[in-house]
Amino acid sequence: MRVLLGSMLCQCVFASSVQQAIAVLEQENPDAAIVDPGSEGSSASPMVSGFDKIYSSLLGRVLVLSGKESEPEVKDLLERYPLPLVSRDRLLQELWGNLESLFRSKTVLSRVVDAARLVFDSFLQPMPAGVRATQLPARRMVYQSENLMADLWLEPQTDSRHIALVGQIVDSARPDRQFDTVPVVLQGRKGAIALATTNKFGEFHFNFDFEPSVTLEIEVRGNHWVSVVLPCMEWAQRAAFAGS
Structure with a gap:
């Protein structure tokens, strides 16, 4: 060779x-x-x-x-x-x-990257009486790029630096469209942290150590990616150790 x-x-x-x-x-x-x-x-x-x-x-x-x-x-x-x-x-x-x-x-060929926009954030919804944002165990966010919707659920692990991220991608115009084996890359400040591929329902998950800022990159079709920039992750660190 x-x-x-x-x-x-x-x-x-x-x-x-x-x-x-x-x-x-x-x-x-x-x-x-x-x-x-x-x-x-x-x-x-x-x-x-x-x-x-x-x-x-x-x-x-x-x-x-x-x-x-x-x-x-x-x-x-x-x-x-x-x-x-x-x-x-x-x-x-x-x-x-x-x-x-x-x-x-x-x-x-240059890689085409579209930035998804945030259309829903559970932290921006009114809090129940007596509940602080730092007490919430998890955060749901939904991002959109054209017809692609990325539904994300982030949950910090109690007394730990680990964060669980579960996501699903769907086509709002074609709900029956399958996103099987779509690569999803989790990026941190220093580069790629982990790679996952979706199942036939478009679902994927990551378990990763705390990073102050992370981005998801989703390959929706050949050489065409959608970038999902998540908010600063300091909230997850605070939530994980709240009350400890």
Whole structure:
């Protein structure tokens, strides 16, 4: 593989494990990544379990090598993510064409991002008598971008820095539209925190450590994303430790 990529005039960095790959991505910003789940005959399970972090850092710039018989974990991975696939038996014929398409997408196509607007916030509703905002255990917000609606429920965990976020995306013009396996990226100040994909009902969830500001990015169709900027999360920190 190293020789083949070198012959294509590619400068390469190799990682032998998911942990090494994540460490490399913290230092480098490669044009593309090639993932080999079955390298050196090892099990694909460790790679699959850490793939969310790799995918969220390299959206649209990952391709996967496959053999004749893929492990069940790899098949699940390919069903979950829209990834280009290259057969190990046809590396010479297929690798460069797939890499070239990734490079071309990066240089020619710009990612379209629409900002969703807040249309409902439970914290902006009148409070019941005797209840302070810091006593509320959770917060519901609804965002809209054209016909796309993102219904979010955020709940800080008591006496903890953890926050649970449950969401659902729906099409207000087509309520029966399914948003199955839509990528949703949770972004913090320093970059991607986590990646989720929706189920057939458009639902997704995150559990994450407190961040002062977070944004959701939802890929509604190819190269077209909706950005959901959440309010400052200090309220969640106060609510989690209120009365403790």
